[in-house]
Amino acid sequence: GAGVSQSPSNKVTEKGKDVELRCDPISGHTALYWYRQSLGQGLEFLIYFQGNSAPDKSGLPSDRFSAERTGGSVSTLTIQRTQQEDSAVYLCASSFPGSFHEQFFGPGTRLTVL
Amino acid sequence: GQSLEQPSEVTAVEGAIVQINCTYQTSGFYGLSWYQQHDGGAPTFLSYNALDGLEETGRFSSFLSRSDSYGYLLLQELQMKDSASYFCAANNAGNMLTFGGGTRLMVKP
Secondary structure: OOOOEEEOOEEEEOOOOOEEEEEEOOOOOOEEEEEEEOOOOOEEEEEEEEOOEEEEOOOOOOOOEEEEEOOOOOEEEEEOOOOHHHOEEEEEEEEOOOOOOOOEEOOOEEEEEO | OOEEEOOOEEEEEOOOOEEEEEEEEOOOEEEEEEEEEOOOOOOEEEEEEOOOEEEEEOOEEEEEEOOOOEEEEEEOOOOHHHOEEEEEEEEEOOOOEEEOOOEEEEEEO
């Protein structure tokens, strides 16, 4: 595709349920990033993939959060036993190798935990 | 740790010039990026400074001073469509970006 795509665009779930968010990066972009953004706030780094491996998982808020990437392309972010404080927009970005300063963002998934 | 500070809000009038400052404290600093985000939209890349000095891209310019751990984004000939949030982000040796809290720019007629 022409840009980074994310699905679903909106997700409403009940506290305690698991959710899975998907990101399709731009073809050829080996680096993929997940961020979280609360309303009116900055971007909070969650995890970074280079290919299928995640050199840095330090941003994941708790062990309820996990992410994987397969085939050097699609990535999924899974949140288990969701809590109300998980409500935010989850943004995915990708970049060419060596161009980490220029990331291309998807439209995000707005997660609401009731 | 890494931290970037920028003003939370700036207001300017159409046609004016506005400067958004960013100071940073990071390790393994490679350069400073700037992103624009309209309400409800995704962040989009504006510019990047790896070296000291000014980078110009149309109406937007970005400046970096490594010795002062400081940079700014300069927007000229402001237009209403420039109303958005602007984020500075430090590129570090871990091949990641650490974002500032964002500056909300309001352009008034």
